[in-house]
Amino acid sequence: MTEVRKEPYLLEVKDLQVSFYTRRGIIRAVRGVHLKMERGETLGIVGESGSGKSVTARAILGLVDLPGAITGGDILWNGESLLHGKGAKARARKVRGKEMAMVFQNPMTSFNPLYTIGSQIREVLKYHLGMNKKQGTERATELLSLVGMSNPKSRVDQYPHEFSGGMRQRAMIAMALASEPKLLIADEPTTALDVTIQAQILELLDDLQSRLGLTTILITHDLAVVAGVCHRVRVMYAGRFLEKGSAEEIFGKPGHPYTVGLLKSTPRLDELVPRLYSIAGSPPDLRLPVTGCTFLPRCEIGEDSCGVTEPLLTGKKGAREVACYRSFEAESVIEAELEAEWEALARADD
Amino acid sequence: MQTTEPLVKADNLSVKFNVGSTGFWGQEAKWLSAVDNVSLHLDPGEVLGLVGESGSGKTTTGRAILRRVPIASGTVTFKGQDITHVKGEKLRNLRRNMQAVFQDPYDSLNPNQSVLEIIAEPLLVHGLIKNIKEARPEVKEFLDLVGMPTDAVDRYPHAFSGGQRQRIGIARALALKPEFIVADEPVSALDVSIQAQIVNLMQDLRSELNLTYLFIAHDLSVVRHISDRIAIMYAGQLVETSDRTSVYDRPSHPYTQALLSAVPIPDPVVESQRKRLKVVGEVPNLIDPPEGCRFSSRCPYVRDRCLAEAPELREIAPKHEVACHFVEDIPALSLAAMGS
Numbered sequence: 034m035t036e037v038r039k040e041p042y043l044l045e046v047k048d049l050q051v052s053f054y055t056r057r058g059i060i061r062a063v064r065g066v067h068l069k070m071e072r073g074e075t076l077g078i079v080g081e082s083g084s085g086k087s088v089t090a091r092a093i094l095g096l097v098d099l100p101g102a103i104t105g106g107d108i109l110w111n112g113e114s115l116l117h118g119k120g121a122k123a124r125a126r127k128v129r130g131k132e133m134a135m136v137f138q139n140p141m142t143s144f145n146p147l148y149t150i151g152s153q154i155r156e157v158l159k160y161h162l163g164m165n166k167k168q169g170t171e172r173a174t175e176l177l178s179l180v181g182m183s184n185p186k187s188r189v190d191q192y193p194h195e196f197s198g199g200m201r202q203r204a205m206i207a208m209a210l211a212s213e214p215k216l217l218i219a220d221e222p223t224t225a226l227d228v229t230i231q232a233q234i235l236e237l238l239d240d241l242q243s244r245l246g247l248t249t250i251l252i253t254h255d256l257a258v259v260a261g262v263c264h265r266v267r268v269m270y271a272g273r274f275l276e277k278g279s280a281e282e283i284f285g286k287p288g289h290p291y292t293v294g295l296l297k298s299t300p301r302l303d304e305l306v307p308r309l310y311s312i313a314g315s316p317p318d319l320r321l322p323v324t325g326c327t328f329l330p331r332c333e334i335g336e337d338s339c340g341v342t343e344p345l346l347t348g349k350k351g352a353r354e355v356a357c358y359r360s361f362e363a364e365s366v367i368e369a370e371l372e373a374e375w376e377a378l379a380r381a382d383d
Numbered sequence: 384m385q386t387t388e389p390l391v392k393a394d395n396l397s398v399k400f401n402v403g404s405t406g407f408w409g410q411e412a413k414w415l416s417a418v419d420n421v422s423l424h425l426d427p428g429e430v431l432g433l434v435g436e437s438g439s440g441k442t443t444t445g446r447a448i449l450r451r452v453p454i455a456s457g458t459v460t461f462k463g464q465d466i467t468h469v470k471g472e473k474l475r476n477l478r479r480n481m482q483a484v485f486q487d488p489y490d491s492l493n494p495n496q497s498v499l500e501i502i503a504e505p506l507l508v509h510g511l512i513k514n515i516k517e518a519r520p521e522v523k524e525f526l527d528l529v530g531m532p533t534d535a536v537d538r539y540p541h542a543f544s545g546g547q548r549q550r551i552g553i554a555r556a557l558a559l560k561p562e563f564i565v566a567d568e569p570v571s572a573l574d575v576s577i578q579a580q581i582v583n584l585m586q587d588l589r590s591e592l593n594l595t596y597l598f599i600a601h602d603l604s605v606v607r608h609i610s611d612r613i614a615i616m617y618a619g620q621l622v623e624t625s626d627r628t629s630v631y632d633r634p635s636h637p638y639t640q641a642l643l644s645a646v647p648i649p650d651p652v653v654e655s656q657r658k659r660l661k662v663v664g665e666v667p668n669l670i671d672p673p674e675g676c677r678f679s680s681r682c683p684y685v686r687d688r689c690l691a692e693a694p695e696l697r698e699i700a701p702k703h704e705v706a707c708h709f710v711e712d713i714p715a716l717s718l719a720a721m722g723s
Binding site: 082199228233236261280284309311 | 436437544545546574575576577578579580582583586601602603604605607608627628631641642643644645646647648649650651652653654655661662663665
């Protein structure tokens with residue numbers, strides 16, 4: 034462990050800013066994201082749609098296209114910048130897609146329907162590893178069996194439409210692993226899948242990670258998915274992280290009112306409550322300038338003073354950090370409020 | 384036995400889709416049996432949660448009950464009246480009483496219609512108003528009922544977020560003052576914080592208007608929260624039905640156990656201690672379904688009889704039915720034993 038610390042982080046993101054220049058204004062989708070990835074760990078980024086979680090992932094992989102652009106910050110791979118300085122572009126080309134790969138959300142649309150699965154995986158092998166057709170087919174078959182596909186020899190010559198959703202997601206993971214990446218970014222890899230298939234894919238990712246020593250970033254809107262898979266968790270809202278910590282810490286003692294709200298508004302399989310908490314309102318419009326806390330309009334414990342300057346992540350560096358002036362105060366307030374509501378409901382029933 | 388007459392009843396309902404190309408040479412027709420011999424009932428004011436994965440036939444069951452797809456065999460009864468073969472004007476009148484809320488609030492609202500037109504259209508179609516403008520005050524009331532600002536009336540769907548659109552979809556379903564609503568995955572396209580808003584709204588409306596819901600979803604956690612009773616479907620058939628607690632406390636069909644095991648719980652401590660039943664493989668092909676139990680290809684407890692003979696639903700405890708030959712031999716998998 035100490036040896037690892039002497040090395041630079043595998044991936045370091047410093048104050049990343051991404052904006053989209055649209056006709057209706059500049060959308061500041063990512064507004065200062067910091068991230069350090071140790072080798073072999075799994076980080077979960079949780080957020081709702083529009084929080085900037087996918088844009089962050091795409092920016093790391095250099096997949097932000099016009100009208101979007103990275104407008105600030107830096108991305109370092111093994112301590113070397115992929116954005117600025119001499120040779121950064123060449124370095125980025127070598128790293129992106131080879132050393133870091135991405136699994137996308139929708140396995141139905143992420144493959145080209147006109148080519149066989151095998152030839153699409155071969156293309157990656159040819160570009161990154163210089164394999165010829167014979168080697169490529171062999172390796173593609175190996176990869177398909179690595180991701181738990183039965184009959185990989187015949188599967189390799191099949192077209193995407195011949196695969197079910199779960200199989201396609203497996204093929205997608207096989208393709209991402211083709212270039213032997215060190216970092217795998219999975220953007221909502223199971224959202225389009227059924228629960229039993231989701232469980233299979235999550236187990237596969239977990240298994241691959243320990244077998245291949247992968248570093249993984251799992252991006253999802255589903256808190257429950259993160260709880261089972263990730264060591265560390267970040268909660269994202271309106272283009273920034275609101276809370277970071279270990280999974281146990283965040284789920285056991287959420288510090289930010291937004292995290293508390295998310296947890297209380299998710300129905301649990303093992304718990305029956307009379308009524309769910311709901312976070313009022315909707316996320317802010319990121320075209321407008323930010324003054325103060327972005328969550329204030331929806332916050333239960335917000336005060337006028339929260340609207341002056343935006344709170345930053347504070348706390349013990351590297352461990353638990355919460356971007357809230359009244360961190361750890363929301364849980365008891367919301368719980369008391371919910372219990373009062375449940376009591377009123379019970380009385381109305383009688 | 385029953386004290387109240389069910390509002391909606393389906394008996395041995397089957398739906399088949401023709402998927403064989405009756406092409407130039409007149410190939411043989413192939414039939415996909417999407418719903419096979421499903422019986423269920425909803426008492427007035429009750430919420431029945433119908434759960435299943437994609438391809439399980441849950442949506443088709445809902446549509447068949449609404450008479451939106453041709454029924455191959457079986458009957459649908461609404462308020463004691465057999466509606467399986469009702470046609471024309473009668474069917475139209477019937478539909479005033481049974482409405483649907485759809486999954487995708489982006490696809491299910493016409494982008495070229497204003498909110499006024501969207502919500503008032505059912506009233507116009509059923510001849511309750513002569514023109515759209517007339518319905519304005521009423522539409523405003525419905526908007527208020529679903530928690531939308533009344534000035535939304537002249538705006539278009541693109542101006543609203545997913546959650547707001549779903550509220551508009553619900554207002555449209557309520558416009559004809561139906562007693563029965565089929566809600567087909569009404570919250571699965573929404574963000575977590577918005578899901579809770581819509582679930583709470585649906586619960587409020589249910590008690591205010593005494594509605595009966597068939598709540599179709601794949602998310603067992605949401606279904607448990609909102610339903611009085613649960614029915615679980617697999618490959619076109621019901622595999623287990625019970626009240627909202629039994630199915631979670633004592634899941635008995637191997638598929639139910641597998642399904643519950645696969646649902647993640649937002650708590651790392653619980654997650655690491657959970658007992659799970661894992662299954663491999665995927666749903667069988669319904670064009671040529673397996674002869675015996677449809678889950679036999681994935682079931683870890685499969686025996687010879689399962690391959691030969693299809694099990695029927697039978698009562699294993701009061702109001703708890705399971706379709707499995709060997710349900711008594713299947714090890715228990717309790718959520719309560721997970722340490723929560």
